[in-house]
Amino acid sequence: GDSVTQMEGPVTLSEEAFLTINCTYTATGYPSLFWYVQYPGEGLQLLLKATKADDKGSNKGFEATYRKETTSFHLEKGSVQVSDSAVYFCALSSGTSGSARQLTFGSGTQLTVLP
Amino acid sequence: NAGVTQTPKFQVLKTGQSMTLQCAQDMNHEYMSWYRQDPGMGLRLIHYSVGAGITDQGEVPNGYNVSRSTTEDFPLRLLSAAPSQTSVYFCASSPRGGANTGELFFGEGSRLTVL
Numbered sequence: 001g002d003s004v005t006q007m008e009g010p011v012t013l014s015e016e017a018f019l020t021i022n023c024t025y026t027a028t029g030y031p032s033l034f035w036y037v038q039y040p041g042e043g044l045q046l047l048l049k050a051t052k053a054d055d056k057g058s059n060k061g062f063e064a065t066y067r068k069e070t071t072s073f074h075l076e077k078g079s080v081q082v083s084d085s086a087v088y089f090c091a092l093s094s095g096t097s098g099s100a101r102q103l104t105f106g107s108g109t110q111l112t113v114l115p
Numbered sequence: 116n117a118g119v120t121q122t123p124k125f126q127v128l129k130t131g132q133s134m135t136l137q138c139a140q141d142m143n144h145e146y147m148s149w150y151r152q153d154p155g156m157g158l159r160l161i162h163y164s165v166g167a168g169i170t171d172q173g174e175v176p177n178g179y180n181v182s183r184s185t186t187e188d189f190p191l192r193l194l195s196a197a198p199s200q201t202s203v204y205f206c207a208s209s210p211r212g213g214a215n216t217g218e219l220f221f222g223e224g225s226r227l228t229v230l
Contacts, residue, residue, distance in 0.1 A: 004157075032217045043119070043205055043221030044158075051217070089157060093217050103219060105150075105157040 002027045006090050006106035013080055013113050021075040021109050023064075023090035031092040033057075033066055033073040034103070038087040047075075047088070080113045087111070117141050121206050121222035128196045128229045136191040136225050138206035144220070145211040147189040151175065151202040152224070158205065164189055165211065196229045203227075 007022040025031065032051045036044040048057035053068035062077045073090060090106040122137045140147065148163035160173030164183040178200060180192040189208075193200060203226050207219040 034217065036219075041223070043223045044207075044219070045221065046218045049217060102160070103158075105159075107155050107157040 002031070002092060002094050002102075002104040004090050004092055004104055004106035006088075006109050008107075008109070010110035010112060013111070015082055015113055015115050016079045017113075019075070019077040019080045019084075019111070021088055021090075021111070023073045023075065023106060025071050025073065025090070025092050027071075027092055027094050027104075029094055031094045033064070034091040034093070035062070035064055035073070035075050036089040036091060036105075038089065038108070040086070044089060080111075082113045082115050085111055085113045119206055119208055119220050119222035121204075121225050123225060124223065125226050126228070128193075128227065130197060130229060132196050133192070133194050134196065134227075135193075136204055136206075136227070138189045138191070138222060139187050140189075140206075140208045140220070141187065142208065142210075142220065143186060144208035145186065147183065147206065147208045148173070148219070149179070149181065149189070149191045150205045150207065152205060153202050161191065161204075193227075196227075198229045201227060201229045 003026045005024050034049045035047040037047045038044045048059040050057040050066035056065045064073050064075045087108045089108045091103045119140045145166045149161040150158040152158050159175045162181040164170045170181050203224050205224050206222040
């Protein structure tokens with residue numbers, strides 16, 4: 001079945017540091033890939049997505065590139081801020097139209113950014 | 116702009132008690148789902164619905180019932196709570212068909228403790 005593996009946390013960085021959170025996946029067919037973010041006390045919200053190989057999703061300074069050859073979708077940000085402190089989830093959907101019906105989530109990575 | 120509303124936000128139950136977690140959305144989304152979030156395990160799908168009158172099981176359905184009598188509401192019922200059901204529960208929705216971009220819209224979560 002489908003699965004998503006994220007780097008284990010927690011991750012602690014200083015403000016303005018470079019961030020990478022690794023994500024690899026196993027899926028049949030051609031999944032759509034997502035990064036969701038969960039701020040303290042809130043539900044998850046979509047951060048970015050990519051629907052086909054070599055697509056780059058980007059939002060709020062975060063980027064991730066869909067790498068089919070390495071089955072990866074690593075999240076990066078060049079300069080993190082304290083406000084980026086949150087839990088980040090990598091997810092995939094193997095529906096043929098990017099359907100959200102069967103999202104498979106990774107275990108989440110807690111990021112703390114110190115001033 | 117209510118979006119997805121979950122109630123209650125916190126609940127403590129004793130083993131064997133029953134309760135219902137409420138979920139309502141005002142975006143006219145056809146698809147609704149329930150996830151549970153446990154430490155180190157990400158989000159796991161409990162049940163989902165693709166429209167009024169239609170429900171199906173996800174990855175971890177045992178101990179939970181759902182129904183979908185209207186487009187707006189998707190309650191999750193615990194008939195006889197067990198300590199293993201201590202978790203944070205999230206309701207999520209999305210449109211279907213051409214409007215579906217693969218994004219799920221989440222509620223703020225309901226934290227349930229079973230003693």
